[in-house]
Amino acid sequence: MTKLNILPLPTFARLGVNYTEREVAAFKREEITVPDGAEQQIIKFVSPCSETVVTVGKGAALKLVVIFADKQSCAARLVTTLDDSAKLDLIQLYLGDDTVSEIVTELKGCKAAFTAEIGYDLGAGDKLDINLVANHYGRKSMSEIAVNGVLRDNAQKTFKGTIDFRTGSAGAKGSEKEDVILMNEAVVNKTVPVILCDEEDVEGSHGATIGRIDEKHIYYMQSRGIPEEKIYELITRARLSKIIGKIGDEQAEKRIYTILGWSDDIE
Amino acid sequence: MKEKTQVADINRSLYDFRYDEDESSFLDSGITPGIIREISAEKGDPEWMTEFRLHSLEIYNRLKMPDWGPDISGLNMDNIVAYIRPKKGMQSDWNEVPDDIKETFEKLGIPQAERESLAGVGAQYDSELVYHNVRKEVAESGVVYTDLESAMHDERYAEMIRSHFMKLVPPTDHKFAALHGAVWSGGSFVYVPAGVKLEIPLQSYFRLNAKGAGQFEHTLIIVEDNAYLHFIEGCSAPKYYEASLHAGCVELYVGNNSTLRYSTIENWSKNMYNLNTKRATVGEGGKVEWVSGSFGSHVSYLYPMSILNGRGARAEFTGITFAGEGQNLDTGAKIVHNAPETSSYMNTRSISKSGGISTFRSAVTINENAVGSKSAVSCESLMLDSISRSDTIPSMVVKTDKADVGHEARIGRISDEAVFYLMSRGLDENAAKALIVSGFADNVSKELPLEYAVEMNNLINLEMKGSIG
């Protein structure tokens, strides 16, 4: 067993969120380098046990779309280093099964920027454990993390997201938000949004909403004839579609809608 | 810069005074079954308590030190004198309290506070309660407020204590809970009968004085159904250069449709390891309200826990932590939703200054059966300079879909705009920042009785003096 997804600063051991243990084969390593000033877009459907090491050069930008759709258990690691004014726009979708995923972004450069849009739709027997860490070193570096998902049946999910403002990251900003909709009494959701701060002149925030949809929203939509179950489905689809729509690649989007069984949404 | 050290030191001394120990007798440092038996015999414990202490010591020896949270390697457990016998026994008349002890309390303003309408004061000088008084009308309503040892020997309460003592915080909970179980001494016992609503707060003021001494007071409060109690615990200990340990324990039992408000302003001296455990269980429709200010100590681990066991039970936690130079304060709260339609609300602020480290740590758990429960957590942190540190580590575990859990956190610095605005109205930079920090702390100060709010504000102003180099 290997300890994966280690929380940068451990908390109460009983919560079971400090790390996760899995039997993993050797990680298949892949490197992506975006040279200074270049712009690149990569879409990939992930294969099990992969480690991706990304370097984004000065002023360069990478849009990376990663879809976890294989029906087999999977451990993945994505480590990105961002130089001055480098940018990583990450879109990740988790569509099921047993996945352990770690996302580490080193914002080394001044004005390095990292955005993450993460979505998940998990059902019977699915397990997901995400450990996202954004390390801010560079002055005025920026990170913005948005996570949206739905848990059905007996799905289990842990999302740990850490924004770490290291010494020297003056002027940095980081925000993190997770919104989870729970659809079944057997789900287990763990959310751990961490902010570590060693610098005065920074702005950090995190938020989370877990559980039911606001009663007032439900009443409004019910009053237009939509029953409660349908409202949950509608909002779930809306949230995930918003992420999928950002992929900007029709073929990939179609493939995802087919996996989700929502093909009728894109007639 | 010069004024900074002067001001800070002079004012600090208000809280950092002590008188020489003369007649007090010390036991050997370190803890063995022999010492436990000695303590137990000296206190005249009933047999079950002696057994409880010995059993706790075994657990203590078995458990590991916590492997998360702030570093406590500076704490030498063999150096902690577990127990210091008091100079005199319990006093019920202020005039009979020894003069130097009295003077200490006078400086802290305890009797005045009592005269000013506080219902009762139990002050712990070192390990034993030396002064104790409950106003007549409070006693007449059937409310019991006494020290735990006396209550244990009173046949009216003996069984009640046996069936509640360390049942909420069992010695197996963690190493320092086990230590507490083995060496606990002093503390308060409060019993509020069903239907009694105590309008005026009960208060206790703990102090820790002897060098190298540990303080292991135990507070046990039982509030029966349909009752109300506000209990105020204040702590202030003088400064020493050898590390001291505080491993107290608070157990609160809140009955159906009752409310217990538990307020604390802690200002332990800055070499203290404060490893305190506080826990409440709340019955149907009941409510526990924690108001907590953490200013003192070198290292703190403090996370009052509320277990909502009855349908519709509620918990509220309002806290402020101020970590200055040399301090590592790890504070927060835990809430367990164990019944349907329970709700919890947490609102905390933390401030880091002059190299201090403050950590907000929380755990909200909504269990399978807590259908229809709600929880909202809000925490804000303020960094006053770039040599300090502030961490926020909340966690939410939700095991039912019929829950509504929200969380928001924010970290940042004092806005230059706000400082500029205040300065444009004639305040100097120090005063402007102190004012803003006081405002930042108002979530707690507005929940406190006036005299405590004033004391807290003074503490903040002390900490803020000379904050700008």
Next chain:
Amino acid sequence: MSELLKITGLRVSAEDKEILHGVDLTINEGETHVIMGPNGAGKSTLGAAIMGSPEYAITGGSIVFDDNDITEETPDKRAKHGIFLSFQNPIEIPGITLSSFLRSAYEQITGERIKLFEFKKKLGAAMDILQLDKSYADRELNVGFSGGEKKKAEILQLLVLRPKLAILDETDSGLDVDAVKTVSAGIKAYKEQTGGSLLIITHNTKILEALIVDKTHIIADGKLAAEGGAELIDEVAEHGFENYTG
């Protein structure tokens, strides 16, 4: 004309405080009714109770709509029977577009699927009547809409969903003259296109100018204080509610 809505002895409470103390009201098919009354009289409460708002508890009486007793029904069932409430303060629902929401509501109420293209056509026609820019279809529901835009979006839903009874709760409040005109045109279009009934809650008479009012009810202190024809509106416009409050 047959009875569409029949309310009998309706008592309604919010947070254990009774607001409506037994109200009777009957609306026939195709009729236009107006409810007037001073602030806090319980006008909006009546509208919310007919729609089935979870904020109010019905503690007595009954609501029968189109021969169905709906007193205990959830709001979506009531909507399917053909009741529509235009909210006084429509809520903002982030993450979900006006178009996808309304399409879903349309499919639920009619019980049939509609092709996206066809739906957009329907929506576009209604938006033209209300002079709403087409871009609003893809905006998040009410999010960042001005007060007037929110009211227009309510009437837009009314035009697309074509209910048998439309309850308009202070739809004219907070609107400028032009917006009142546009909204009135929308209400008129609803009336012409569907022949449906209207229950208009207002304390303003401007919105009523373009409509033929069949009946006026005055609510004061949680009770019906007076009933009459359209002439009552003019009387209130002149004398206020003095005569009706105890």
